[in-house]
Amino acid sequence: MKKSCTVKLLILFVVVFVAFVGSAWAAEISIKGNGTFNNNEKLIIDGDFSEQGAAWDNEKCVWWNGTSPYFVIDLGAVYQVPDLVLQVDNNDNYQVDYSVDGTTFTPLVTVKADSGEIEWGMDTLSSAPGNTDTIEGMAFKPVIARFIKIYATEGDDSYSISEIQFTMNPVSEKK
Numbered sequence: 079m080k081k082s083c084t085v086k087l088l089i090l091f092v093v094v095f096v097a098f099v100g101s102a103w104a105a106e107i108s109i110k111g112n113g114t115f116n117n118n119e120k121l122i123i124d125g126d127f128s129e130q131g132a133a134w135d136n137e138k139c140v141w142w143n144g145t146s147p148y149f150v151i152d153l154g155a156v157y158q159v160p161d162l163v164l165q166v167d168n169n170d171n172y173q174v175d176y177s178v179d180g181t182t183f184t185p186l187v188t189v190k191a192d193s194g195e196i197e198w199g200m201d202t203l204s205s206a207p208g209n210t211d212t213i214e215g216m217a218f219k220p221v222i223a224r225f226i227k228i229y230a231t232e233g234d235d236s237y238s239i240s241e242i243q244f245t246m247n248p249v250s251e252k253k
């Protein structure tokens with residue numbers, strides 16, 4: 079009887095612990111969209127890409143007109159970011175900036191309309207070397223960042239993002 083009680087307590091502890099860690103993990107990265115756009119901005123950081131070549135306004139995309147909307151992703155802490163992968167509408171230019179404090183942003187990557195192999199619809203583009211979506215012009219030196227801003231700068235006025243992901247390395251306090 080006593081042993082079974084202990085086991086139940088242990089199970090309860092594990093369930094609560096996993097729920098706590100799960101919620102902390104889920105809360106780590108957040109995004110805020112500014113301006114007028116379609117669909118929930120959380121689609122940009124939900125881990126899900128469209129198929130390449132899918133329509134720019136499909137249900138996995140956040141899409142908009144004009145170049146005023148922008149999206150700011152908060153990584154939840156400062157990380158070393160050596161590369162990124164994103165999926166945007168193939169025929170526009172997009173800009174990615176980074177920041178430590180969320181106020182002063184520095185240009186990180188310019189995504190050009192003529193990058194990538196996709197001629198119509200959504201195109202996945204990676205700054206990391208050695209994969210099928212690698213775009214050499216997107217490579218950058220690792221940066222220290224907590225906030226990432228992404229927005230369209232030029233194109234056919236129909237803009238779309240389905241996903242952006244980063245490699246996030248913990249920043250060591252040792253020198």
Ligand SMILES: [Ca+2]
Pocket residue numbers: 120121122123124125126127138240241
């Ligand atoms: Ca997504």
Ligand SMILES: [Ca+2]
Pocket residue numbers: 130194195196201202203210211
């Ligand atoms: Ca591609």
Ligand SMILES: [Ca+2]
Pocket residue numbers: 134167168169170233234235236237238
């Ligand atoms: Ca477009």
